[in-house]
Amino acid sequence: MSDEKTLDLLEAKIQELRELNKVDGLDLSAEISKLEKKLAQMRTELYANLADWERVRIARNTKRPYALDYIGAIFPGFYELHGDRMCGDDRALLTGFAELDGRKVAIIAQQKGRDPAENKERYFGMARPQGYRKATRMMHLAERFRFPIISLIDTPGAYPGLESEEKNIGGAIAASILSMLEIEVPTIAVIIGEGGSGGAVAIGAADRVLMLENGIFSVISPEGAAAILWKSKERVKEAAASLKLTAPELLDMGVIDEVIPEPLGGAHKDIVQTASALKQGLIHHLDELSEKTIDEIMAARYERYRDVGRYSTLSD
Amino acid sequence: MSDEKTLDLLEAKIQELRELNKVDGLDLSAEISKLEKKLAQMRTELYANLADWERVRIARNTKRPYALDYIGAIFPGFYELHGDRMCGDDRALLTGFAELDGRKVAIIAQQKGRDPAENKERYFGMARPQGYRKATRMMHLAERFRFPIISLIDTPGAYPGLESEEKNIGGAIAASILSMLEIEVPTIAVIIGEGGSGGAVAIGAADRVLMLENGIFSVISPEGAAAILWKSKERVKEAAASLKLTAPELLDMGVIDEVIPEPLGGAHKDIVQTASALKQGLIHHLDELSEKTIDEIMAARYERYRDVGRYSTLSD
């Protein structure tokens, strides 16, 4: 990643020149313009054909916009509903009502923390059973009021700990998937960062699945795969490449419906632009779904998931 | 209660005489017969018109048959299902499948302990949120398979403790009532002992509510009412009488549908007889309900509970 560091340095340098340009009245415009072109070129080279492992790093970049950043940009009136009505309020998984350009929707979103304190509160975006039960509650509430559901996925996975097992995390995820499949409203899932395993799929079994360009969606983390299959944590890059966990690959395989473009370098380079692209994608798919009857939606949803998988049929 | 003690003493004496009669070949038949008559007469006098507080004492008698005793007698193939699929398995509230004289049913039953160890496990019959959530799960399972539900109520009330509040006992009871009202299968509740407040009504909102003759069903315990309204725990008898919590009174008020007779002295004097009466009552009401369509049942259930209450309408 030394190349990315170079880019960051160059970017900082340009910024300094810009300040200088303003403050002292010096005319550095030509130099700045040259450097900007250089930077853009380097960026294109670096990011245009990102290796899978680099995408993993971008997806996990702590500067990356998280769910609440997109919610703030796309759903300004987000009205959060807390609590699973059972035992807790999971801060790694948020639910609420919002409007998308005039359309009422329900939001289910996984949220990471920005600093150690927030990460402690949000368990690094790893939801516990109370989070998935809150999501399930939200699904049924949305169904009652016929609000489509938009879920924003960004999790390393469900929280792996004693409390999760004590509260039946397996059952909570299974129930959440079941509800996603059964509720009779349109559903759209977006993988905005990490789509980690069962913890992601629990709220991802939607009518449309979108992914940000640098999102990842995988059955296991590259680290986990490396440890299990290569018996070496060093082999993460190979694991990442083998898992085909990037948005373009998943689109190719027909598993997701659309890739939302990010600026070069990743969403954090321009959140306004990324959010705007995401918003357009959401509106587009929501409008498409809204033109169907709920019976058509339910039939298509069933077919989509009934048929997912790849196998060979033997000859007679 | 000294009179009841006298009865017990006399009963023991008769038993001794019977043994003597057998073992030594002495003919004490005449004396025994006389004493038996005397005992029967005393019993009738004592129990025929039991004061409410005496009924409370019988309902709580630790020799009284509990849910599992009736289950053993009436539902021999009881197949218990454990767990709320959320966090625990409440031993104060049991659920399972069973057959009632060839009819498949689902059972929800509150169970007290017989000894300190069992009471510790069963929280003296006071269910926690996990108990009510298990009950709710059972209701939906029963509905899926179209099994009528029989609930056996015997609880001082829901468990009042930190854990209950942490796990939203209020919400759990409310959800349980809601499920009882919504599931589209016939439901019969029987108060076999104590029907304590919200903890009882959570599984008691049925199409038919039966009560054993010495059961009680009340908004609050006599002790609680005495403490709050009389500001004295000594006034339990007055409180019990005021609350009109006995089966005959509740039948008079139209709140329950049938009183299942108990032998003189209480169900524990002859559990076979009591269970047999209960079984006949259950079969009778279940057969009546089975003759109706589910729409008729749902309409009658709604009307029953929509209309419950007593108030005066003001003149124009």
Add this chain to the structure above:
Amino acid sequence: MPIFKDKQYFRVKLDKEADESLWLQCKSCGELVFKRRVRENNNICPNCGEYFFLTAKERIESLIDEGSFEDVSRPIIADDPLGFQDEKAYPQRLEEAQQKTGLPSAIILASASISQMPSVIGVMEFQFIGGSMGSVMGEQICHGMEEAIRRHCAFILVSSSGGARIQEGIFALLQMVKTTAVRARLARERLPFISVMTYPTTGGVLASIASLGDIIIAEKGAMIGFAGRRVIKETIAEELPKNFQTDAFALEHGIIDRVVKREDLRSELTSVLKFFQEEKKR
């Protein structure tokens, strides 16, 4: 029998009574504060921010559009189905409560608008026998939900209750079922039910209708609990956490959706109603 004998005395009006005194002393900060100022401030001490107790009338006034209040309760008053007599006869307690509060029962049920949006709203009066739920309150709550169905608007219930009305025995207990039955109907009509929990929301009210809101909002400072502290301490020798049964406790344990300051409650309800009311743009 109760003092409300016919309908003309029965209707609740929000006329302000003349204040007998101009000033009151805040129990929290000790300051003498101008009573009208306090009232205009949602019964919050202008000096220290302490919440004073709100009557049901004051509560509803603080939430709805001025002049939009219309009592839609049924013209009913409590019976004494058990002939209940403790230290006082129940009818006497009722009459005292009516005289004290000027209300026929422990709940006001009104049609009113909030920021121009129609709603049916029930508010419990804690000073009326502890806001306890008997047959009348149960019936009014059900009637309110049915009225919301007729008017096709949201139903709001502001709870302030010690639980079931002991003096009505089993009939009080069964109001838990009754209100739940009609709540299910409201849900089938896909109309929103907003439950607002204030100090205190407990017992049978908590364990039925109050916990069944589509959205549950607690006022800051609310006390929310099923069993009383005394009962818990007597039954179980347990150390209770400092925030036990507070709004924060309820939020932490997923029992409620949000905690809202009294001064923000009206705008909170406005947001929710707005969200549910506006037609979808497409």
Add this chain to the structure above:
Amino acid sequence: MPIFKDKQYFRVKLDKEADESLWLQCKSCGELVFKRRVRENNNICPNCGEYFFLTAKERIESLIDEGSFEDVSRPIIADDPLGFQDEKAYPQRLEEAQQKTGLPSAIILASASISQMPSVIGVMEFQFIGGSMGSVMGEQICHGMEEAIRRHCAFILVSSSGGARIQEGIFALLQMVKTTAVRARLARERLPFISVMTYPTTGGVLASIASLGDIIIAEKGAMIGFAGRRVIKETIAEELPKNFQTDAFALEHGIIDRVVKREDLRSELTSVLKFFQEEKKR
């Protein structure tokens, strides 16, 4: 490519292979025990009661009526949709697993009777790449449930799985959704689904189909958990209880309905099927 190239080699048969040795030594008690005796005893040591590992074939044999076995799986075998290559290429792993187990995939799907009652039963083979769920297993489970709908009988799934099949990447993960979708259909048909969890039932299998049984039975000694101990210990420095992820832990925490000894599993299933199968007398 895998060794099962056409249907004729593909069908599972329950023929007993000739034993190459007559005796085996129990790892638990050290005793030399007669192998046939062990097999007839559900692979439980006749000396100390230790459960030996059961293959899927042995498991299904131990549960169903003799001679009632009919392979109803679809004639499909795994693809290599990602071209997955770790230390070995995925097709090679598949072939090795097929050779080791004599099975085309990690699940046997059969129609069979238990005590004369028909059922469709799926049994996972842990020795086939850890019983992991890839596209084939997902499809067979779905096909099994559909077969149960066609035959109007119960569906039984005996899980023994390390979770999702990593080598099939996202397709493996999505089998969680796929099996859940068809499970919902089985529920709408009001046909019972009995989930039997054995050693081990973990990860994506636990977090989908295995947890969705109408009745969930764990075999005594089962290991039931979402995340592996190693992962938990790495992620969180937590002290884990002694019975962590055991059958007893799952029962205590309400995750399962019952724990049943291996030797009682057949009679347990018999009871359940009987209850669901018999016509109501009236």
